[in-house]
Amino acid sequence: MKVVICGGGIIGASIAYHLALKGVKSTIIERCALACAASGKAGGFLARDWCDHFEVGPLARKSFDMHMTFAKDERFQHCGYRVMDAIGVTVKEGNETKCKNLPIWLNGSVIETSTLGDKTTTAQVYPDKLTHAFFNIAKDLVNTELKIANVQGIETTGSKVTGVKTSTGVVTADVIIIAMGPWSGEAMKWFNLPPVTGHRAHNVILKPSHTISAHACFVEFTGKTGSRHSPEVYPRPDGTVYLCGMSDEEELPSNPEEVSYNPESCTILKQMIANMSSSLRDATVVTERGCYLPIPPASLPVIGSLPGTGGLYLATGHSCWGILNAPATGEAIAQLIVNGECSVCDISPFSPARLTK
Ligand SMILES: Cc1cc2nc3c(=O)[nH]c(=O)nc-3n(C[C@H](O)[C@H](O)[C@H](O)COP(=O)(O)OP(=O)(O)OC[C@H]3O[C@@H](n4cnc5c(N)ncnc54)[C@H](O)[C@@H]3O)c2cc1C
Numbered sequence: 001m002k003v004v005i006c007g008g009g010i011i012g013a014s015i016a017y018h019l020a021l022k023g024v025k026s027t028i029i030e031r032c033a034l035a036c037a038a039s040g041k042a043g044g045f046l047a048r049d050w051c052d053h054f055e056v057g058p059l060a061r062k063s064f065d066m067h068m069t070f071a072k073d074e075r076f077q078h079c080g081y082r083v084m085d086a087i088g089v090t091v092k093e094g095n096e097t098k099c100k101n102l103p104i105w106l107n108g109s110v111i112e113t114s115t116l117g118d119k120t121t122t123a124q125v126y127p128d129k130l131t132h133a134f135f136n137i138a139k140d141l142v143n144t145e146l147k148i149a150n151v152q153g154i155e156t157t158g159s160k161v162t163g164v165k166t167s168t169g170v171v172t173a174d175v176i177i178i179a180m181g182p183w184s185g186e187a188m189k190w191f192n193l194p195p196v197t198g199h200r201a202h203n204v205i206l207k208p209s210h211t212i213s214a215h216a217c218f219v220e221f222t223g224k225t226g227s228r229h230s231p232e233v234y235p236r237p238d239g240t241v242y243l244c245g246m247s248d249e250e251e252l253p254s255n256p257e258e259v260s261y262n263p264e265s266c267t268i269l270k271q272m273i274a275n276m277s278s279s280l281r282d283a284t285v286v287t288e289r290g291c292y293l294p295i296p297p298a299s300l301p302v303i304g305s306l307p308g309t310g311g312l313y314l315a316t317g318h319s320c321w322g323i324l325n326a327p328a329t330g331e332a333i334a335q336l337i338v339n340g341e342c343s344v345c346d347i348s349p350f351s352p353a354r355l356t357k
Contacts, residue, residue, distance in 0.1 A: 001024065001174050001175060001337075002027075002172060002173050002174050002175070003019060003024060003025070003026040003027070003173065003174070003175040003176075003177070003337065004026065004027050004028075004029060004164050004171055004173040004175070004176050004177070005026050005027070005028045005029070005176075005177045005179055006029050006151045006164060006176065006177065006178050006179060006180055006187065007028070007029075007030065007151075007178070007179040007180035007181060007183070007184070007316075008028045008029075008030030008033070008034040008035070008036075008131075008135070008146060009035065009037055009038065009039035009131065009179065009180075009181050009322070010035065010039035010127060010130065010131045010134070010322060010323055010326040011039075011179040011181070011315050011316065011318065011322060011326055011329055011330070012028050012030070012177070012179035012180075012315075013028070013034065013035075013039075013131045013132075013134035013135045013138075013326075013330075014134050014326040014327055014329060014330025014331075015177055015179060015315060015329070015330045015333045015334060016028055016134060016135060016138040016144050016330075017134035017135070017137055017138045017330060018330040018331045018333070018334035018335075019138070019142075019144075019334045019337065019338070020137065020138035020141040020142045020144055021141070021334070022334055022338045023142060024142065024334070024337070024338060025142040025143055025144055025145075026138070026144055026145075027144070027145040027146075027147055027171065028135065028144070028145070028146050028147070029147050029148075029149050029151055029164060029166060029171060030146060030147070030148055030149075031148070031149070031150045031151070031183075031255070031256055031257075032148070032255075032256050032257050033148070034131055034132055034135055034146065035127070035128045035131035035132060036256055036257070037181055037182075037256050037259065037291055037292065038181060038182075038291040038292055038293065038294070038322065039127050039128065039131045039181070039322065039323070040127060040128035040131065041127075041128075041203060041289050041291040042127045042203075042244075042291070042322070042323050043124070043127075043203070043232060043234045043242050043244055043323075044080075044124050044125045044126055044127040044130075044234070044242075044323050045086075045122070045123075045124050045216055045232070045234055045323075045324075046063075046064055046067055046122065046123045046124060046125065046323070046324045047060070047064070047086070047117055047121060047122050047324065048060070048061055048064040048065075048117075048120075048121045048122070049061065049121055050117075051321065055300060055349040055350075056300065056301065056321065056325065056349075056350075058345035058346060059301075059325050059328045059329070059332075059344075059345055059347070059350075060321065060324055060325055060328075061345075062327075062328040062344055062345050063324050063325045063326065063327045063328040063329070064123070064324065066327035066328060066331070067081060067123065067125060067324075067327060068081075068123070070130075070327070075133065075137050076130070076133050078129055078133070079125050079126055079129045079130045079133055080124070080125055080126040080129060080236065080237050080238070081123060081124070081125045082123060082124060082214060082237050083119035083120070083122070083123045083214075084117075084119065084122055084123060084124055084214035084215065084216055084235075085115075085117065085118055085119060085122065085214065085215045085216070086115075086116040086117035086118075086121075086122040086215070086216040086217075086218065087113050087114065087115060087116055087215055087216070087217055087218070088112075088113060088114040088115075088116050088217075088218050088220070089106065089110055089112075089113050089217045089218065089219045089220070089276060090110070090111050090112035090113070090219075090220045090222075091108070091109050091110055091111070091219055091220070091221045091222070091272070091275050091276045092109055092111050092222050093109055093221070093222065093223045093224045093275050094109060094224055095109045095111050096109070097109060097110045097111065098111065099111070099112065099113055103212075103213045103215050104213075105208075105210060105212050105213065105277050105278075105279045105280070106215075106217075106276055106277055107277060107278055107279075108274070108275050108276040108277050108278065108281075109275045109276060110276050116216075116218060117216070122216060124214075124216070124234060124236070125323065126236070127323045130323070130326075134326075134330070147166075147168075147171070149166035149167050149168045149171075150166060150167035151164055151165070151166055151180065151187070152165045152166060152167060153165035153190060154176060154187070154190060154312065155170060156309065159308060159309060159310055160309070160310035160311055161173060161174070161175070161176045161309060161310065161311040161312050162174075164176055173311070174311055175311045175313070175337055176311060176312050176313070177313040177314070177315055177333060178312070178313070178314045178315070178316060179314075179315045179316055180316065181196075181198075181292070181294040181316060181322070182196055182197060182198030182199075182252050182292045182293070182294040182295070183198075183252070183254075183256065184196045184294065184302075184314065184316035184317070185197055185198070185252075186254075188302075188314070188355075191306060191309065191312075193297075193306075193352065193355045193356065194297040194298075194355055195297070196294050196295060196296050196297070196302065196316050196317040197252070197294075197295045198252030198292035198293065198294065198295065199247055199249075199292060199293045199295050200247060200248055200249075200250045200252075200259075200261075200290050200291070200292050200293075201244055201245065201246065201247040201290070201291065201292075201293060202244065202245065202246040202247070202261055202262065202265040202266050202269060202288070202289070202290050203242060203243060203244040203269075203287075203288075203289055203290075203291070204242075204243045204244075204266050204269050204270055204285065204287065204288050204289075205240050205241070205242055205243075205285075205286040205287040206240060206241045206243065206270075206273075206280055206283035206284065206285060206286065207239065207240050207241075207283055207284045207285075207286050208239070208241060208279045208280055208282070208283035208284075209279070209282070209283070210279040211239065212235040212239070212241050212279060212280075213235065214235055214237075215235065216232070216233065216234050216235075217232065217233040217276075218230070218232055219231050219232065219233065219272070219273075219276065221272045221275070223272075229245060229246065229268070229272060230245060231243055231244065231245035231246070231269055231272050231273060232244050232245060233273060233280075240286060241280060241283065243269050243270070243273055244269075245269055245272075246262075246265035246266070246268055246269050247293075248262065248265065250262070250290070252292055259290055259291060259292065260290060261288060261289050261290030262290070263288065265290075266288040270285070293319050293320055294316055294317050294318060294319060294322065295317065295319055296316070296317025296318075296319065297317070297355060298354070298355075299319075300317070300349055300350055301315075301316065301317040301318045301319070301325070301329070301350050302314045302315070302316050302317045302350060302352050302355065303315050303329055303332060303333065303347050303350040303351075304332075304333075304336065304347060304350060304351040304352050304353070305336060305352065306352045306353075306356075307352075307353050307356065308356070313333055313336065313337070314352045315329055315330075315333050328344050328345060331344050332344045332345075332347050
């Protein structure tokens with residue numbers, strides 16, 4: 001069985017890893033580099049029960065537990081997994097804080113806080129390191145390959161896939177998985193499916209000179225002019241602090257290497273966060289970037305085989321929870337390929353079949 005995975009983000013890498021655990025070698029075809037898009041630039045925040053009221057809830061719970069299991073495996077030790085607290089923080093620019101018992105670094109215009117998660121329900125990981133770890137372990141186990149090329153089409157004979165057309169020629173395949181994040185939308189159009197689209201958000205990494213405790217902050221910010229935004233703050237184990245938010249409507253470029261960012265959006269992110277913490281206000285800026293969420297049709301990820309096209313699978317559209325949900329997605333697709341059925345959790349709500357109706 002020749003398995004080709006299109007896309008080297010965390011979803012493609014997790015599928016390769018879970019196939020490798022079952023003794024199946026695959027080839028990832030990636031246009032630029034492993035984790036070059038959102039999977040290398042995301043926050044890496046994980047929550048056990050925040051999706052409970054949605055169809056994705058069981059996938060999230062299963063994935064959260066799988067992340068915990070990886071953390072006990074020495075091959076994943078460098079991926080920075082740690083449990084953390086999560087708090088809601090209301091910031092009003094120019095106001096004095098009246099809140100008590102806040103983490104010491106939250107010394108700015110914080111007028112209200114709430115508990116959103118604790119060390120049993122929320123955690124974090126470095127997404128880029130985890131993506132690379134999935135691939136490297138698969139490579140060690142079964143010699144999984146990475147091929148740098150641009151996926152341009154799928155070849156079929158009758159109703160079965162036979163290969164992937166790429167910028168460097170056709171790669172033959174019995175099984176093909178589309179896992180190209182927001183760029184999966186282009187491939188979905190080849191099969192007349194409503195496409196996954198991309199939605200840009202910004203992120204900034206700061207290096208403060210003080211220690212910042214492990215509190216993920218979900219901020220409701222109101223500026224003096226009445227402007228409102230909801231940035232997120234994730235302190236990391238290496239002493240840096242990841243900020244994200246400020247999404248916009250910038251169109252997805254066809255080449256992932258051409259993803260850009262708006263410096264003004266990053267400036268606003270930093271200014272908002274400066275209002276809640278002098279340590280973050282005075283921190284050194286390490287990186288400013290943009291990246292795209294893969295937004296699925298009908299708000300649900302697309303995971304499973306495409307009826308009518310033998311050997312074709314989709315694993316995409318994970319929106320703002322792709323790092324969290326990569327483990328169970330990878331295991332689900334690997335089980336479908338190897339066993340023909342999935343026992344990870346009920347993935348029927350995510351079936352590509354729903355998009356063909
Ligand atoms: C600012 C931000 C913060 C986030 N924070 C979190 C978080 O804290 N927790 C969480 O769970 N999720 C988070 N997410 C969401 C998460 O990043 C995504 O859901 C996840 O990375 C999607 O992974 P993917 O593998 O599907 O896609 P991607 O990471 O986009 O990977 C797709 C890959 O396909 C490749 N590709 C594209 N076109 C082609 C082609 N034609 N040929 C070959 N290869 C191609 C690309 O180069 C890319 O490497 C965040 C997202 C953003 C934007």
